[in-house]
Amino acid sequence: MNEMTRTKLTADEWDEINFPRPEENEFDRVVERALSRRGFLGGVLAFGSGALAMRAGLLSSTAALAEEPSRFAFQPIPAATDNTVHVPEGYTWKRLVSWGDPLFPGVAELDQESGGSADDADKVFGENTDGMESFLVDGRQVIAVNHEYTNNEVNLPQAEGGVPRDAGDVLKLQNLQGVAVFEIEEGPDGWTVVTDSPLNRRLTHNSPMKLSGPAAGHDLMKTEADPSGTESLGTFNNCGSGKTPWGTYLTCEENFNGYFGATEEPQLDETVAAGYERYGIAAEGWGYDYHKWDARFDTSKHPNEPHRAGWIVEIDPSDPGSTPVKRTALGRFKHENAAATLAPDGRVVVYMGDDERGEFIYRFVSSAPYVPGADTSRLLDEGQLYVARFNDDLTGEWVALTPEAIGMSDAEIAIFSRMAASRVGATTMDRPEWVAVSPVAIEAYCALTNNKNRGVKTNAGGDEQPVGGPNPREANEYGQIVRWRPMNDDHAADGFEWDLYVMAGNPTVHDDDYAGSKNINEGNLFNSPDGMAIDSTGIVWIQTDGDDSNEEDFAGHGNNQMLAGDPVSGRIERFLTGPKGSEVTGICWSADRKTMFVGIQHPDAPFPDGEGKLPRSSIIAIKRDDNAPVG
Ligand code: FEO
Ligand code: CA
Ligand code: CA
Numbered sequence: 001m002n003e004m005t006r007t008k009l010t011a012d013e014w015d016e017i018n019f020p021r022p023e024e025n026e027f028d029r030v031v032e033r034a035l036s037r038r039g040f041l042g043g044v045l046a047f048g049s050g051a052l053a054m055r056a057g058l059l060s061s062t063a064a065l066a067e068e069p070s071r072f073a074f075q076p077i078p079a080a081t082d083n084t085v086h087v088p089e090g091y092t093w094k095r096l097v098s099w100g101d102p103l104f105p106g107v108a109e110l111d112q113e114s115g116g117s118a119d120d121a122d123k124v125f126g127e128n129t130d131g132m133e134s135f136l137v138d139g140r141q142v143i144a145v146n147h148e149y150t151n152n153e154v155n156l157p158q159a160e161g162g163v164p165r166d167a168g169d170v171l172k173l174q175n176l177q178g179v180a181v182f183e184i185e186e187g188p189d190g191w192t193v194v195t196d197s198p199l200n201r202r203l204t205h206n207s208p209m210k211l212s213g214p215a216a217g218h219d220l221m222k223t224e225a226d227p228s229g230t231e232s233l234g235t236f237n238n239c240g241s242g243k244t245p246w247g248t249y250l251t252c253e254e255n256f257n258g259y260f261g262a263t264e265e266p267q268l269d270e271t272v273a274a275g276y277e278r279y280g281i282a283a284e285g286w287g288y289d290y291h292k293w294d295a296r297f298d299t300s301k302h303p304n305e306p307h308r309a310g311w312i313v314e315i316d317p318s319d320p321g322s323t324p325v326k327r328t329a330l331g332r333f334k335h336e337n338a339a340a341t342l343a344p345d346g347r348v349v350v351y352m353g354d355d356e357r358g359e360f361i362y363r364f365v366s367s368a369p370y371v372p373g374a375d376t377s378r379l380l381d382e383g384q385l386y387v388a389r390f391n392d393d394l395t396g397e398w399v400a401l402t403p404e405a406i407g408m409s410d411a412e413i414a415i416f417s418r419m420a421a422s423r424v425g426a427t428t429m430d431r432p433e434w435v436a437v438s439p440v441a442i443e444a445y446c447a448l449t450n451n452k453n454r455g456v457k458t459n460a461g462g463d464e465q466p467v468g469g470p471n472p473r474e475a476n477e478y479g480q481i482v483r484w485r486p487m488n489d490d491h492a493a494d495g496f497e498w499d500l501y502v503m504a505g506n507p508t509v510h511d512d513d514y515a516g517s518k519n520i521n522e523g524n525l526f527n528s529p530d531g532m533a534i535d536s537t538g539i540v541w542i543q544t545d546g547d548d549s550n551e552e553d554f555a556g557h558g559n560n561q562m563l564a565g566d567p568v569s570g571r572i573e574r575f576l577t578g579p580k581g582s583e584v585t586g587i588c589w590s591a592d593r594k595t596m597f598v599g600i601q602h603p604d605a606p607f608p609d610g611e612g613k614l615p616r617s618s619i620i621a622i623k624r625d626d627n628a629p630v631g
Contacts, residue, residue: 068569071539073628076523079558080577081550083605087576090625094190095608096597098616099155101125103182105196112614115157118168121175122202125193127155128177129599129617131241131337131531133249134588137183137318141590142199143597144181144249144317145619146238149258151602152287154614167293174205174290178235179251179324181317191595191621201320205234205259208323209313213381214410215328220272220307221415225296232308233296235324240337240434240531241586242312242350246376249315251324252335254355256309258286264300271416272303278418278461279334280356281306307415312338312352314380327380330364331401331417339435339444343492346370348379351444353432357451358459359418360426361388361435363398365492385413386494387426390469396484396496399424422461430454430471430479433530433545440538441567443485445501447529449545450479470498473513477553478504478527480517481542483567501540502565502572504529508556519570525556526563526574531585535631536593540565542572543598545583560584562598576622579607586619593629596622 074088087093100110107123110116116124126147135142150173152162164170183197194200211230215221221229235251236259242250262283268276276282281299290297296305310332316322330338333354340350346369352362366383370376386398399405401413401420413420430451437444448471453459455467455474467474470482480503487495504527505516528546535541542563547554562576562584578584581604588597600607603615624630 068571070571070573071566071569072564072571072573072575073624074564074573074575076573077575077577078523079525079550079556079561079574081548081558081580083579083603083607085576085578085600085607085620087622091622091630092625093576093598093620093622096184096191096619096621097125097193098608098618099125099127099129099176100616101193102195103180103193103200103202107195110614110616113157115155115614116172118172118175121172122204124176125182126176126178126180126202127151127617128601129619130239130585130601131252132586132588132597132599132619133241133243134590134597135243135247135249135317136591137199140183140194140197140199141185142181142183142317143588143619144179144241144251144315145586145599146179146241146251147177148237148239148254148601150176150288151615157614163287164289164293170288170290170293173288174234174294175202176204177238178202178204178207179238179249179315181249181315181320186590186595191590199317199320203235203315203324205236207234209233209235210323210325211308211311211328212325213328213330213414215307215332215414218411218415220304220411223302223304223308232326234309235313235326236309239335239355242338242340244314244340244376244380245342245348245370246372246379247318248376249317250338250340250350251313251315252337252352253310253313254334254336255286256334257281257306259288259290259309260297260299260306261285261289261291262300263291263298266300266303268303274419275416276306278416279306279310280460307332310334312350312380328411328414329381329383329385331362331385331413332415333359333362333417336432337434339437341437341444341491342370343490345492347492348383349491350380351435351437351446353429353435353446354418355431355433355449356460357431357453358428358463358465359432360421361429361432361446362386362417362421363388385417387421387424389425390427390482390498392469394497394499396427396498398494398496399426418461422463427469428459428463428465428471430476434532436532436534436540437491438534438538438567439536440534442489442491443483443567444491445481445483445532445534445540447532447542448476448480448482449528449530451476470500472500473503477547478506478514478516479529479546480504481529481532481540501567502529502570506553506555506557509553514553519572522556524563524572524574525558526561527554527557530583531587531599533587534567535589537631538567539631540567541575541587541631543584543587545585548580562587579603579605581605581615582607589631593631594623594627596630598622
């Protein structure tokens with residue numbers, strides 16, 4: 001979701017209040033230390049040559065990078081402020097599918113007056129496309145994709161202010177979210193959805209799910225409808241995604257708290273109340289109003305229901321009859337995505353960010369190794385959850401969240417992972433969004449999107465958010481990308497070294513830390529990195545969800561966008577611009593790598609149908625005109 005990071009102050013007022021500038025700040029010190037370790041991560045430190053050099057201005061930084069030859073096969077494009085998508089010359093984009101498009105035979109096309117019926121809403125491509133992955137199932141090209149939240153005024157155009165009028169409106173919203181799995185095929189006119197494929201499937205806020213792992217069956221998971229605490233309904237606020245080595249889809253439940261509300265003051269015991277506080281579950285909810293029409297979401301009646309959301313859910317795209325499984329061993333928090341890889345001994349490693357100001361980066365390591373062809377059903381149930389601690393000396397460690405270390409049971413650590421992580425002094429981060437693991441180097445990246453509270457106030461658990469380490473800017477409105485390389489080239493090792501791949505900023509407005517790192521220049525301005533994936537050639541694709549006002553501190557940034565980054569030289573170039581108001585999020589490739597699929601979420605403009613039509617979140621397919629691979 002778009003998080004505004006500024007108030008209505010002028011740029012100068014904002015600057016003065018939020019950016020006090022001591023002679024030497026933590027950013028200078030971190031940069032200096034990083035420079036003294038040049039040689040780490042392949043010999044090139046991609047971020048600044050020191051804050052002082054940044055203050056020397058834009059020319060010195062762009063001149064240095066211009067000497068590095070570009071690895072990119074495209075000519076970068078300018079920032080845009082219009083209502084459509086742009087890609088470089090030699091590439092073409094086409095719409096694949098938009099909110100409201102039928103995924104099954106016999107379903108009506110979107111009715112622009114009503115925004116579609118509640119009954120059809122679970123048979124169409126849902127709202128707000130987000131994380132997605134592609135799969136090849138018996139030679140069929142399949143996409144699994146998240147539908148994160150709803151834009152009520154767009155989806156309920158006949159309800160005043162988008163406020164649900166009845167249980168039917170609520171059901172429609174519930175049905176438009178969740179996950180879609182569907183087959184696509186490429187014809188002479190491009191890619192289309194195969195509506196009669198047996199693999200097509202929609203999962204919604206009411207679809208049956210299993211709970212597995214340490215929290216399954218715990219008293220905190222039990223409800224009137226499910227006294228076993230092992231069977232829940234629905235997957236919620238599905239944000240980023242992941243893919244396991246055995247070909248299943250991981251969907252990540254992020255801002256699940258917003259769906260719950262209370263019609264009366266809930267009577268909560270101390271533990272549950274503390275969890276509500278830390279996870280932001282409040283009586284008023286976030287405007288979905290489910291609790292007024294569907295008692296399951298009324299916490300005064302069903303206080304444990306929120307414990308059954310906030311998980312990573314594993315879905316088998318090859319078996320539309322399978323029941324998705326909520327893997328509680330991977331912790332409960334506002335899951336952004338799940339970046340899975342293998343340690344040298346075959347154990348499964350999953351990196352995960354918790355996207356809220358001052359929350360943490362986590363890692364799960366399975367107990368057993370992945371063996372191709374063997375049973376994978378317990379791999380994400382048995383293992384150890386860790387949280388990251390970043391040291392200012394550019395080292396860090398994964399701290400195991402164990403009952404011995406924390407004084408909570410395994411089930412409690414799973415359900416209240418945030419509190420467990422706070423107890424071991426995890427590093428509060430600038431809103432961890434996607435983690436991406438490189439397929440060509442043993443390193444991982446995490447987009448830290450922005451954090452207006454850095455150096456200003458504590459996180460929701462009372463943990464300090466000091467300026468420093470990988471979060472070196474107070475009231476960080478631009479964001480940065482941190483990367484780490486595990487010790488011994490082993491993603492299961494407990495130690496790592498880190499650096500900052502890029503600090504976003506604006507060197508046309510600022511000449512200090514807020515100018516950004518050396519690899520930021522007038523030609524590639526962006527803020528709020530969010531979606532991220534590294535392609536088969538090692539290029540980092542960075543998607544943004546930030547301030548697209550194109551004014552003041554964000555002058556020249558234009559609409560949200562997607563950029564390509566070279567991890568070795570540090571070079572970053574703009575590849576795509578989205579329509580006004582949209583967020584660019586979700587990326588995957590066809591099996592032959594000749595098509596890149598990208599998600600365009602919540603456009604303001606009537607994209608892609610044009611004037612007078614509803615704005616529709618869409619997946620687009622991008623190809624090179626010479627049909628060469630695109631990643
Ligand atoms: Fe759904 Fe943190 O983005
Ligand atoms: Ca996101
Ligand atoms: Ca975001």
